[in-house]
Amino acid sequence: MQWPTGVLAATAVGLLLTACSANSGGLSAAPSASSPSATPSATPSASTSGSTAMPKLDQFTPAPNGAVNQDTGETVGAQAVPTWDAASRAAVTAAATTVLTAFARPDLSYDQWWTALEPLLSAQAQLDYAYVDPANVPARAVTGAAQIVDESSAYVAHVQVPTDVGTYTLVLSRVDGSAAWLTERITPPAGAN
Amino acid sequence: MPEHKSLLIIAVAAVPLVVVGAVLSILLLGSDASATCNPAAGSSSSVSIDPHAVPAGPIAGYSGVQLVNAAYVVTAGRDLGLGARDQTIGVMTAMGESGLTVLDHGDAAGPDSRGLFQQRDNGLWGTYADRMDPYISATNFFKAMMQVGDRESLEPTIIAQRTQHNADPYYYAQFWDAAVAVVDGLSGVSTGLKAGTGDQVCSGGTLVPGAVNDHGWATPGAGPITSRYGMRVDPVSGAFTRLHAGVDLEAGGCGGPIWAAHDGTVSFAGLWSDGGGVIAVDHGSGVVTRYLHMYASGILVRVGDHVSAGQQIARVGDSGNSTACHLHYEVMVDGKNIDPEPFMIAAGITLGQ
Numbered sequence: 001m002q003w004p005t006g007v008l009a010a011t012a013v014g015l016l017l018t019a020c021s022a023n024s025g026g027l028s029a030a031p032s033a034s035s036p037s038a039t040p041s042a043t044p045s046a047s048t049s050g051s052t053a054m055p056k057l058d059q060f061t062p063a064p065n066g067a068v069n070q071d072t073g074e075t076v077g078a079q080a081v082p083t084w085d086a087a088s089r090a091a092v093t094a095a096a097t098t099v100l101t102a103f104a105r106p107d108l109s110y111d112q113w114w115t116a117l118e119p120l121l122s123a124q125a126q127l128d129y130a131y132v133d134p135a136n137v138p139a140r141a142v143t144g145a146a147q148i149v150d151e152s153s154a155y156v157a158h159v160q161v162p163t164d165v166g167t168y169t170l171v172l173s174r175v176d177g178s179a180a181w182l183t184e185r186i187t188p189p190a191g192a193n
Numbered sequence: 194m195p196e197h198k199s200l201l202i203i204a205v206a207a208v209p210l211v212v213v214g215a216v217l218s219i220l221l222l223g224s225d226a227s228a229t230c231n232p233a234a235g236s237s238s239s240v241s242i243d244p245h246a247v248p249a250g251p252i253a254g255y256s257g258v259q260l261v262n263a264a265y266v267v268t269a270g271r272d273l274g275l276g277a278r279d280q281t282i283g284v285m286t287a288m289g290e291s292g293l294t295v296l297d298h299g300d301a302a303g304p305d306s307r308g309l310f311q312q313r314d315n316g317l318w319g320t321y322a323d324r325m326d327p328y329i330s331a332t333n334f335f336k337a338m339m340q341v342g343d344r345e346s347l348e349p350t351i352i353a354q355r356t357q358h359n360a361d362p363y364y365y366a367q368f369w370d371a372a373v374a375v376v377d378g379l380s381g382v383s384t385g386l387k388a389g390t391g392d393q394v395c396s397g398g399t400l401v402p403g404a405v406n407d408h409g410w411a412t413p414g415a416g417p418i419t420s421r422y423g424m425r426v427d428p429v430s431g432a433f434t435r436l437h438a439g440v441d442l443e444a445g446g447c448g449g450p451i452w453a454a455h456d457g458t459v460s461f462a463g464l465w466s467d468g469g470g471v472i473a474v475d476h477g478s479g480v481v482t483r484y485l486h487m488y489a490s491g492i493l494v495r496v497g498d499h500v501s502a503g504q505q506i507a508r509v510g511d512s513g514n515s516t517a518c519h520l521h522y523e524v525m526v527d528g529k530n531i532d533p534e535p536f537m538i539a540a541g542i543t544l545g546q
Contacts, residue, residue, distance in 0.1 A: 057478065057526050062526060062527070063438065063530040067435070067438075069530065071439070072438075072469075122463070124495075128354070128362040131354055138360065152499065153458035155473075156459070173496045184495070188360060
């Protein structure tokens, strides 16, 4: 079996390589002189709407489309905002079933197992699940329909999937409304680890 | 804090070295804040427990022979020169595998597993007698664990999983608090290891709750403001096309507390493509707040976690597009950034104070 021991080192290199980028942020003694918005321009309403304690949102001006976020490189307006709709629910339950079907194959060699599983996982989950020996996975089959149990964020789903050893709970996420659902976590039923 | 200052110097010194050779940067992993938030890794923090003089207990629900077995685990770690955190990881792992009992049976996934650590009969863990011996099986566990590199920058449950290769990387975290209680209780030493950190890189340090106002909002970090939201000049084109999409806060400097601004669900937690730490919290109504520049070790939550206003979710770092430790705080509405200052004022919070 080949454990990816180089992953951490590569991450560390990435961290340090980017540390010297220019940025107007940081611990300058005074706010950046180049800032055109040195004081908040709006006079915001202190009132909040409903029981959510959320400020009224229509009083704020969104960043212009096409502007580039200098800290993340993202382009404003380029990402689709996700919502919970029938297509999203169908996509996430299908993704959960697919990933657990790929995961629950203890008879495969590590390389065969990981090749199928890795692209279905988030970057963080790839780091953590890379060290699983598939022979230690107790489940062998998905036995029923996946069910969403937490929709508190349209970016995240907690999904339960029945298997031959009980019900697994998966966490999946998507980075925007048009991105694929990737799996963050595959938690076995209590007592089946 | 002197530790933070010295770390900053190391980080600054590291920059030119990295250009010279990537290999050097591996040696400089200590520039991550993790080195200061755990007890010393080696024998200087090692604890000793005499297996022949163990109280009956119970401690954290463990008693009698279970505590004797914990003492053998701690002793095996000490004899290998391991520090208190590594020793406690051994106890945590044995709790998760066997409940600190020398089991003469395996489980469904591993019928040939035996002993405190449920070591399999695959030649890696010695003879049947070795696997059934608390001290020898713990020694073999630790020798395998010592092959896991850079343990200072990994969570206890991840270290245990990379040794055991079990199917749930986060499984052992639930046993960490009891392991800390048993090691502290039996040794009579306060190791400085904290409950609640079995799934976190930092086993020491303290978490500080933020102040929450009557609207259910909290400041994300202490002031002062060091850079405001707004458009910036693109250094190449000269046009105002670059957006400083958030507010920079000093937030206590390196290691300072970062608080969730409002109740919500963590929708992203990890490293961005440039290596910068990012946490996003979805508050519903199309509102997402984001927190940037933490080190991986300073990210205290995972995707899917439900967080509450004022909960400490991270420690301030200097990762990604950053030149010094600070918090970059963003507010997004329907996927687009807005100026966080008037938004937070509307929520009753004045940033920078």
